[in-house]
Amino acid sequence: MSVHIGAKPGEIAETILLPGDPLRAQYIAETFLEGATCYNHVRGMLGYTGTYKGKRVSVQGTGMGVPSISIYVNELMQSYDVQNLIRVGTCGAIQEDIKVRDVILAMSASSDSQTNRLLFNQVDFAPTANFDLLHKAFQVATEHNLSVKVGNIFTSDSFYRESMDLYKKLASYQVLAVEMESSALYTLAAKYKRNALSVLTVSDHILTGEETTSEERQTTFNEMIEVALEAALIK
Numbered sequence: 001m002s003v004h005i006g007a008k009p010g011e012i013a014e015t016i017l018l019p020g021d022p023l024r025a026q027y028i029a030e031t032f033l034e035g036a037t038c039y040n041h042v043r044g045m046l047g048y049t050g051t052y053k054g055k056r057v058s059v060q061g062t063g064m065g066v067p068s069i070s071i072y073v074n075e076l077m078q079s080y081d082v083q084n085l086i087r088v089g090t091c092g093a094i095q096e097d098i099k100v101r102d103v104i105l106a107m108s109a110s111s112d113s114q115t116n117r118l119l120f121n122q123v124d125f126a127p128t129a130n131f132d133l134l135h136k137a138f139q140v141a142t143e144h145n146l147s148v149k150v151g152n153i154f155t156s157d158s159f160y161r162e163s164m165d166l167y168k169k170l171a172s173y174q175v176l177a178v179e180m181e182s183s184a185l186y187t188l189a190a191k192y193k194r195n196a197l198s199v200l201t202v203s204d205h206i207l208t209g210e211e212t213t214s215e216e217r218q219t220t221f222n223e224m225i226e227v228a229l230e231a232a233l234i235k
């Protein structure tokens with residue numbers, strides 16, 4: 001057991017999917033994994049291990065935001081020796097040519113979180129995805145004719161924003177979308193020499209206000225999860 005994860009040693013696979021929502025973890029385990037068993041109920045942050053195409057894979061909810069995902073990722077890597085971590089999350093688009101339901105592969109993650117500024121003594125560290133996972137995920141997405149974009153995203157400490165000014169500025173610098181965890185995932189993976197990628201589904205468009213229905217979200221989530229699971233097979 002670690003502080004926030006109740007799994008016994010060996011119960012978590014070396015490759016893991018990380019949705020923010022613990023109920024998405026349950027959905028992924030029940031829909032995509034064979035023989036999945038639940039290893040964590042602590043704080044309701046569900047975690048499961050099963051197999052996908054014969055490969056042992058886990059899926060763990062992380063909660064929302066940098067502090068929450070940092071707790072789970074630290075414990076997964078330090079206490080359970082997890083090697084490959086793929087976030088499967090939602091994001092809000094800030095580019096006009098990105099539509100709701102598109103899949104985004106986060107090559108890098110800018111942030112307004114102070115965590116890395118404090119860690120690196122005010123120097124800007126560039127949190128970056130693992131290239132092999134990114135490359136494979138892009139191949140899978142294009143083979144399945146998905147609408148996929150690859151680039152820089154923004155990890156925000158805020159879901160509710162006072163104004164659109166920052167998002168317009170970020171968009172003008174080619175940032176694709178906004179979410180709340182990837183910069184921490186990439187930074188911690190770099191620290192512990194692990195492999196990380198964020199695969200995101202655009203759930204809403206911040207500039208136009210367009211949103212997905214819950215049914216649409218489920219279908220497009222399935223595409224994102226399949227991309228993540230197929231990418232996971234290379235590690």
Ligand SMILES: O=P(O)(O)O[C@H]1O[C@H](CO)[C@@H](O)[C@H]1O
Pocket residue numbers: 019020021063064065088089090091159179180181
């Ligand atoms: O769908 P998840 O993975 O939770 O990701 C996004 O959704 C949450 C906000 O609604 C934040 O966690 C954000 O990063």
Ligand SMILES: O=c1cc[nH]c(=O)[nH]1
Pocket residue numbers: 090091092093159178179180203204206
């Ligand atoms: O963090 C997020 C996730 C989806 N949509 C947003 O606007 N923000």
